[in-house]
Amino acid sequence: KQEVTQIPAALSVPEGENLVLNCSFTDSAIYNLQWFRQDPGKGLTSLLLIQSSQREQTSGRLNASLDKSSGRSTLYIAASQPGDSATYLCATNTGTASKLTFGTGTRLQVTL
């Protein structure tokens, strides 16, 4: 059974810092890995989708990497802003119609 862990569980940084969120998974036979953010009381917003054959994806200030063999993914956020404050979730799935397995989440607060 896939288990997905995220470290740290919570993080508070001053505005402008670069930061790294970590995601590890136990079963490397994934179809893809996706990073989401969730604001309080809202649904999930997809940030980046990395297919199993890819090593990384970039979108604006976000960069996500994937190392299947070691069961790890990282989300790099450059020049953090207060608007980045949210809970960040990574999730894996193992097939075309399979369920997502979510990580434990990282609650990020970016302060002024």
Place this chain on the structure above:
Amino acid sequence: GAVVSQHPSWVICKSGTSVKIECRSLDFQATTMFWYRQFPKQSLMLMATSNEGSKATYEQGVEKDKFLINHASLTLSTLTVTSAHPEDSSFYICSARDRLGGYTFGSGTRLTVV
């Protein structure tokens, strides 16, 4: 990009009544949709997988008679909370797998049963 529309965004109902929540994929077809429930400050809990044209698959511990799921078309799945009670108050979120193989989520529905 793929968009999943969920309605209503919030609803308050009296105990004993039923509430229907709709989930639509706006620009893609979704043969499979997923329904989640989330309690405050907790992770999403998968309730059921909705399959177009067939019965939904419920996760262990989820009452299928209380949470009725219908997936009548390739773009619409509905979740009906029947005979709602205060303990059913929660945040419900749907999702669908998009063309790229990722998952797109609705904006969620806050249900309050009084």
